[in-house]
Amino acid sequence: MLRDITIGQYYQEDSVIHRLDPRVKLAGTVLYIVLLFAFEGIFGYIMAALALFIVVKLTRIPFKYMIRGLKPVVMILMITVFFNLFLTPGQVLVVLWKLTITKEGIIIAGKMAIRLCLLIISASVMTLTTTPNQLTDGLEKSMGFLNKAKVPVHEISMMMSIALRFIPILLEETDKIMKAQIARGADFETGGLIKRAKALVPLLVPLFIAAFRRANDLAMAMEARCYRGGDGRTKMKPLIYKKEDRIAYAIMMGYILILLIARVVCGLR
């Protein structure tokens, strides 16, 4: 049941996108999200969807697998759409009891939904194609300039990658405990709100204990390997830009140029 959640998990595959330098993927993702908000017309969305579609194809990850990871976000999406749909003032189209749907509401809600979907898929493309280790390395190197301002960049990125790595571990643990309690007659799916909340106690207590146990084990293992943070640490596989990475940057630049030219010359947004 919980195996379905794929957010933040790595999907092993040998593709162009997988081989790219993590810094390129980080920059690309950030850039993509910024552009998604800067160009919010029809043209901008078509370009964004097209670009994402090509990248997703290039990753060779089954699209079905990626969509499955979106399921937990559907709820948030629904709430956003709901509020935008009913609470935007403007030209009234439909009145349902005290709720009114306006033309502006429909447009904003639709835009929101598309934008959120693209946002989440693009972010998950990065995590699906980059191992937590690579991601940490990439972050650490791109943020390296902050070291001068005494920001503990290495420690922060280490914490981030541990958090990412713990998602699947804790999901697995949850799945196991859930099954064990179901085998003892637990029922997580029926009953009122209070009953369901109470039914979670036998799941949450062992899960918390498991999280602490895991964290303790990890701390012990790091201690045993004399981990002492980022000072003077060298890399086994230092990040070096290759030809592919430069081409990727060039493609990104091209993408920005197309959007800008379309806006300035043709007035498309």
Added chain:
Amino acid sequence: MSIIFNHVNYIYDADTKHSSYALKDINLQINKGEFIGIIGHTGSGKSTLTQLMNALLKPTDGEVYFEGVDINSNGYNKKELRSRVGLVFQYPEHQLFEADVFSDVCYGPKNLGLSKKEAELRAFEALRLVGMDNEYYYQSPFDLSGGQKRRVAIAGVLAMKPEVLILDEPTAGLDPKGRDEILDQITRLKKETGITIILVSHSMEDVAKYVDRLIVMNQGQIMYDDTPREVFKHAESLQESGLALPRVTYIMHELKKLGVPVDTKAITVEEAAMEIASLLRK
């Protein structure tokens, strides 16, 4: 007639390219009152097999029958099934959550909708069956030793009065003393209550001494299904699939190689000792 597997397949990650068979065409019949051991290397499908038995997993193809009814058919009461086919997971002590031992054991029977009194009665009985003294009943389960925690967790399943008890690696991570205690406790349980017991393990040593029937799993398939003595005759193919024989059996094989005319069929230390003693007497 108790549990029947009919051409059961189970596939993990079915819609990705990493999909793999956890179980392949399993046909199996488990009868009432049997004491069965399931052994296999890590990843041979043992745990998947046990979770199919009480409908925690649904087979990709094929059917699982309990008492003649397909347990995955619509409207089948799975909660009742799970009380009749009790499953003790690997490291069951990780599922303990209550403030004291006694309430934790009461959790299962309470979920079955029994009255408080009946649930407590069953908890007492279950804790007695696993040999926990009443001085521990009102302690926090987290203060107990590893072996004790495990016994409390087993009691938690026993309190549901299952007709079939499945134990997935009940000795994993215990010291030799804790291991023997748990296994002896299980054998005693078998004698006292006569329930069907399925013991899953990767250690031949554990199961050889106790079970009447041994199922060997290899790469998602049943490799052997026979009495332990018969199974251990296939020493070489067992080793090829990464399973070790009981250590005494090795010794007997070595003796035979050295020219001592021993019978290699001994699977417990006692049997081997008898065999060698009778040889010396001659």
